[in-house]
Amino acid sequence: MDRREDLAATILYVDDEEMACKYFERSTGSEYEVLTALSADAAIAILRAERGRIGVVVTDFRMPGRDGGDLLQQIGREYPHVVRILITAYADKKLLLDTVNSGEVFRILEKPLDVNEVRRALRLATELARDRVANRQKLLAINETLAFLAHELNTPLATIVNFSRGIAQRASDSHITLTRHEEIGMAALSVNDNARYCLTVLSSFVDSVRNAGLSFVGEGGSAASQLVASLLDTYPMSVEQRAMVQVDVQQDFRITALPNCVALVLSSLISNALRALQARPDPRLSITLLIDGEPRISISDNGPGIPGEVLERLLVDPVTTHAAAGGSGRGMIFCNRIMQSFGGGLQIHSEPDRCTTVTLNFPAMRNQYKRSAR
Numbered sequence: 502m503d504r505r506e507d508l509a510a511t512i513l514y515v516d517d518e519e520m521a522c523k524y525f526e527r528s529t530g531s532e533y534e535v536l537t538a539l540s541a542d543a544a545i546a547i548l549r550a551e552r553g554r555i556g557v558v559v560t561d562f563r564m565p566g567r568d569g570g571d572l573l574q575q576i577g578r579e580y581p582h583v584v585r586i587l588i589t590a591y592a593d594k595k596l597l598l599d600t601v602n603s604g605e606v607f608r609i610l611e612k613p614l615d616v617n618e619v620r621r622a623l624r625l626a627t628e629l630a631r632d633r634v635a636n637r638q639k640l641l642a643i644n645e646t647l648a649f650l651a652h653e654l655n656t657p658l659a660t661i662v663n664f665s666r667g668i669a670q671r672a673s674d675s676h677i678t679l680t681r682h683e684e685i686g687m688a689a690l691s692v693n694d695n696a697r698y699c700l701t702v703l704s705s706f707v708d709s710v711r712n713a714g715l716s717f718v719g720e721g722g723s724a725a726s727q728l729v730a731s732l733l734d735t736y737p738m739s740v741e742q743r744a745m746v747q748v749d750v751q752q753d754f755r756i757t758a759l760p761n762c763v764a765l766v767l768s769s770l771i772s773n774a775l776r777a778l779q780a781r782p783d784p785r786l787s788i789t790l791l792i793d794g795e796p797r798i799s800i801s802d803n804g805p806g807i808p809g810e811v812l813e814r815l816l817v818d819p820v821t822t823h824a825a826a827g828g829s830g831r832g833m834i835f836c837n838r839i840m841q842s843f844g845g846g847l848q849i850h851s852e853p854d855r856c857t858t859v860t861l862n863f864p865a866m867r868n869q870y871k872r873s874a875r
Contacts, residue, residue, distance in 0.1 A: 733748070
């Protein structure tokens, strides 16, 4: 069961009668993980403590204090991804119609509960919860990707702006011919104008996508080997740099979750590796695809390694060894967040003056991988 299924299959049952909670748990516990609460306030406390692990809430309507309708309204506001089911023993048609029409519930079940009917409702509810979890993960990945794009592009573009201003100032102070002076000044202004245009377009793009709530569409996914090959074909490398890159496809697999975002992460990691190899006499960069418990892609270089004090903070704090080149130290944090947004993550191993390996771990995917043809 993958992370998304774990979330969807966790159900919270709310009823002020302890025996009703035990009966529900016995009836459905073999198929789902069931948590129980004896009041609306206790249910909210569990939802907050579980941090999004619950996919479905089933609640009785009549309870002392806050009733089930009030509870579902709060859940709708604070946990809109949670699928809500209401149980009632009262034939209050107006109540039922108002609750359904307001969109507060997915299903209404009547007491005494019919086990088969409950199981059918839960099966549909967990499927819907699974879809909602997937959509939340995709939106989170989109937000992280947009932030990452802004980080990756804003830094060099801002550097261009600053350097172009310096060029223009130097040109105005230099004792050179008028023609040459004008050429330098016009070139600097052109660089400045173009950089500012890029910054403006990027900012507008990020804002428009976020405001529109864009979701990612890409159902079929991509083979990891094809994604890497396509990236290397388009990445701006010199002939010498391309010659140092080796790809080892030990086992191929499909990247079904946000392959475009994964390509962005890979692009950033390759950029870091190439920068680390600039002064090495025998530079090597290897990309390995394999499945060892879970699918993974590893990028290794024989560069100078990462200092220990930087390595231990690299995925947590904005720390960098390339501040002079405009680095802010947030790139690896964004890479890790993008991977985590769909259940994966990053691992970094580095040895001083020997090597650095960054591994992208993907969620285990049943029947998604195959041995590579050799």
